[in-house]
Amino acid sequence: MHQRSELANGNSVLIRGAVAIMTGLPGERARAAGADIRVQDSRIREIGHLTPNDGERVIDARDCVIYPGWVNTHHHLMQGLLKGVPEGLNAGLLRWLQAVPFRYRMRFTSELLETAALLSLSELVLGGCTTVADFHNLYFPGMTYDGAATLFAAAERLGVRPATATRRPASRSVVEPRRRMRCGLKRCATPSPT
Numbered sequence: 001m002h003q004r005s006e007l008a009n010g011n012s013v014l015i016r017g018a019v020a021i022m023t024g025l026p027g028e029r030a031r032a033a034g035a036d037i038r039v040q041d042s043r044i045r046e047i048g049h050l051t052p053n054d055g056e057r058v059i060d061a062r063d064c065v066i067y068p069g070w071v072n073t074h075h076h077l078m079q080g081l082l083k084g085v086p087e088g089l090n091a092g093l094l095r096w097l098q099a100v101p102f103r104y105r106m107r108f109t110s111e112l113l114e115t116a117a118l119l120s121l122s123e124l125v126l127g128g129c130t131t132v133a134d135f136h137n138l139y140f141p142g143m144t145y146d147g148a149a150t151l152f153a154a155a156e157r158l159g160v161r162p163a164t165a166t167r168r169p170a171s172r173s174v175v176e177p178r179r180r181m182r183c184g185l186k187r188c189a190t191p192s193p194t
């Protein structure tokens, strides 16, 4: 840990007074003790109840929750393997839905879904995203696996905090699934702190 005098320069930022600091870690480690973070040279140097140093930039984080990364609130991890399908290029949304995800979803095995999830999650992590809500809608008659479980396992491998915002099993109709969309947060890998 750096001494106070070493931190007093223009590269030091104190994020102060947050309601909570979420770590992305499971269980009791989900929330860090303290409400302030000191960052120097793009690295976290201190977490706790801190006071500003001379010349230090202070960010007021009152009424804010600090997350370790970007939060993606709407994703479809499955579609990581469905990019560049010729029939979907330059198509509008409804035509694209029919030509790409609705056309291929029944071919997704658990292994294929895992590959798609790892690809999509890797892209997100490279962009700084550490939490993702996936609008998981891969359901079809005769499925032999739990797609949500596959997504959660992939997220755990990469250290990403996942949630699924799911809906009822989608039909082949384009319009009907959109009407029946449910956005409720169904599952979360990390229990909410109390």
Ligand SMILES: [Zn+2]
Binding pocket: 074, 075, 076, 135
């Ligand atoms: Zn969507």
